[in-house]
Amino acid sequence: MPVIAVSISPALLAMPVPLDRIATLGLTNLVGPVTSVYQRQDSILVLTSRVPSAMLPVWDLTQTLSEFERMKSLGYRSVMLPMELPHANPIPYNDKAWEPVWTFAEETGTPLSFHLSTGGTLVTEKGAGAACMNYFNLGTAALHTIALLISSGVLDRHPKLKIVITET
Numbered sequence: 001m002p003v004i005a006v007s008i009s010p011a012l013l014a015m016p017v018p019l020d021r022i023a024t025l026g027l028t029n030l031v032g033p034v035t036s037v038y039q040r041q042d043s044i045l046v047l048t049s050r051v052p053s054a055m056l057p058v059w060d061l062t063q064t065l066s067e068f069e070r071m072k073s074l075g076y077r078s079v080m081l082p083m084e085l086p087h088a089n090p091i092p093y094n095d096k097a098w099e100p101v102w103t104f105a106e107e108t109g110t111p112l113s114f115h116l117s118t119g120g121t122l123v124t125e126k127g128a129g130a131a132c133m134n135y136f137n138l139g140t141a142a143l144h145t146i147a148l149l150i151s152s153g154v155l156d157r158h159p160k161l162k163i164v165i166t167e168t
Contacts (some may be wrong), residue, residue, distance in 0.1 A: 053078040053113055058085055065100050068110075078111050078164075082119025083141050084134075093145065094152030102158045111162040114145055 041130055056064050056070035056079050091097050105112050117129055125133040142165050149155055149163065 003045065026109060038096055052076055053080050055080045058119075059095050061091060061101065063106060068101060068104055072108055072110065076110075078113055079105070080113040080115060080118075083114045083116055083145055083165075084119040084121075086119050087121070092148065094148050098154075099157075102154055106158045106161045109160070109162065111164050113164040113166060114142070116142055116165075116167040 007111075054067070054070075054076045056067055058064055071079060085092060093114065104110075122138070123134055124137050146163075146165060155161060155163075
């Protein structure tokens with residue numbers, strides 16, 4: 001039975017809490033999100049399993065790759081990256097510095113999950129209409145990430161890379 005839908009529940013990691021790099025890595029190691037796998041049975045979707053998903057640190061791409069390798073050695077079958085990179089990380093997803101991460105994910109068949117409301121600032125607008133615009137901006141973050149991965153050639157260079165965008 002083929003898997004037809006995947007969702008991620010990132011618990012604490014989705015909250016916009018300013019954390020230093022060591023605390024973020026500590027949370028990554030202790031509170032991994034969970035990937036829920038749904039399969040079609042008759043005319044409904046049924047939750048068939050939950051797979052722990054490791055949240056990768058993004059402050060230092062060498063650390064990102066080593067943590068990715070460590071999580072795979074522990075049996076994780078999915079990893080999560082923030083939809084938007086934190087402002088303190090100057091290396092965007094279209095930078096060639098990410099190539100080792102994309103290559104490892106492709107070679108191991110590991111899905112890279114990007115969850116809405118992770119990494120960036122949730123509140124970008126203030127004043128009249130801000131609530132609507134902030135909600136709208138959440139969706140455009142997903143479009144931005146997808147467009148960046150496509151337009152920069154990441155998905156052309158890594159045709160077997162598995163990308164999951166959740167809650168958009």
